[in-house]
Amino acid sequence: MRVHVRLFAVMAQDAGTGRVDLDLSRGAGVASVREELQRRFPKLRWPRGTMWAVNQEYAASEQEPLKEGDEVAIIPPVSGG
Amino acid sequence: MAEPEKDSIRLVNEPLDAGAAVAAVSCAEAGGIDLFVGTTRAESDPQDGGRGALLRLDYEAYPEMALAQMEKLVQRARERWPIARAVVWHRTGAVAVGEASVVIAVSCPHRAEAFESCRFLIDELKKAIPIWKKEVYEGEARWQGESAGG
Numbered sequence: 710m711r712v713h714v715r716l717f718a719v720m721a722q723d724a725g726t727g728r729v730d731l732d733l734s735r736g737a738g739v740a741s742v743r744e745e746l747q748r749r750f751p752k753l754r755w756p757r758g759t760m761w762a763v764n765q766e767y768a769a770s771e772q773e774p775l776k777e778g779d780e781v782a783i784i785p786p787v788s789g790g
Numbered sequence: 791m792a793e794p795e796k797d798s799i800r801l802v803n804e805p806l807d808a809g810a811a812v813a814a815v816s817c818a819e820a821g822g823i824d825l826f827v828g829t830t831r832a833e834s835d836p837q838d839g840g841r842g843a844l845l846r847l848d849y850e851a852y853p854e855m856a857l858a859q860m861e862k863l864v865q866r867a868r869e870r871w872p873i874a875r876a877v878v879w880h881r882t883g884a885v886a887v888g889e890a891s892v893v894i895a896v897s898c899p900h901r902a903e904a905f906e907s908c909r910f911l912i913d914e915l916k917k918a919i920p921i922w923k924k925e926v927y928e929g930e931a932r933w934q935g936e937s938a939g940g
Contacts, residue, residue: 713847717852719933755934762920765855782852782920788934789856789880789921790828790848790892790912 710735710777714742720759720785738764739763740771742781750753760784796875799860801851803883811895815875820897823906827893829883841929847885852920856880859919863911871907873898878911880921891923 714729721727724746731745739761747753761768762782763775774782798814808827815823833844864876870884877895885891894911924933 715852717920718850718924719936721850722933754936762852762855765852765858767918782855784852784920785922785933786935787916787918787920788923789851789919790916 710737710775712775712777712779714740714746715780715782716746716784717782719756720753720783723753724768736774738770738772738774739768739781742775742783743771746783756785758786793798797861797864798877798879798911799857799864800879801853801856801882802879803881803931806879806881806893807852808890808895810889811877811879811893814896815897817874817897819899820904821899822901823897824893824896824901826892826908827890830887830895831889832887840929844887845926845928846887847891848924848926848931849880849882849885849891850922850924851880851882851889853882855920860898860915863919864879867896867910869904870910871896871898871903872911873903873907876911877908878915880915880919882921884926 711730711732714731716724716727731742733741762784764780812825830847855890860878861901867873874897879893881891894908896904896908922933924931
């Protein structure tokens with residue numbers, strides 16, 4: 710299944726892109742997204758406190774299974790305001 | 791009762807007008823209007839030699855999620871206070887020192903509700919809305935939280 714990953718701020722800077730599509734095995738969770746991103750982008754730093762959003766909602770658990778077409782965003786600590 | 795059409799929730803790529811925010815929340819039900827304007831502070835950390843004075847902040851948002859979460863934040867505030875109208879505006883892109891990066895305005899029947907709900911909105915916005923700032927100094931630029939030289 711294919712999921713659409715969004716990266717922001719320091720993580721987009723490290724990866725050199727803000728968007729990447731990943732092909733994962735069915736039922737994979739966000740933990741698999743992390744592994745695949747770190748494999749593809751060895752320079753990618755993972756700031757402490759980084760969160761996940763699936764389809765624009767904060768995800769409760771890294772085990773949450775993803776579905777075909779999901780938008781998975783990696784949310785490093787926010788600094789708006 | 792949530793009445794989203796009475797609110798204005800935006801990401802804005804140009805200077806924010808605090809007067810327009812006050813006008814947007816003004817209404818007959820309001821006995822008090824609270825306005826918060828967050829601005830870019832001129833800052834130079836003497837312990838971090840070499841990077842010079844702060845020139846500006848560059849804000850990046852995850853726009854679809856930021857707007858959806860800002861709407862939810864106003865809904866949460868409405869569950870606690872009788873907000874008549876609310877404005878939540880956040881800048882994106884380059885914000886020069888002294889300019890506003892965020893403007894929040896709320897109108898309520900009474901002042902205590904206006905003060906409390908306005909403070910709640912800015913405090914929660916800073917905690918959970920997916921917006922990030924990059925600090926651009928004379929000598930370097932870095933995302934907030936990014937370790938120096940990292």
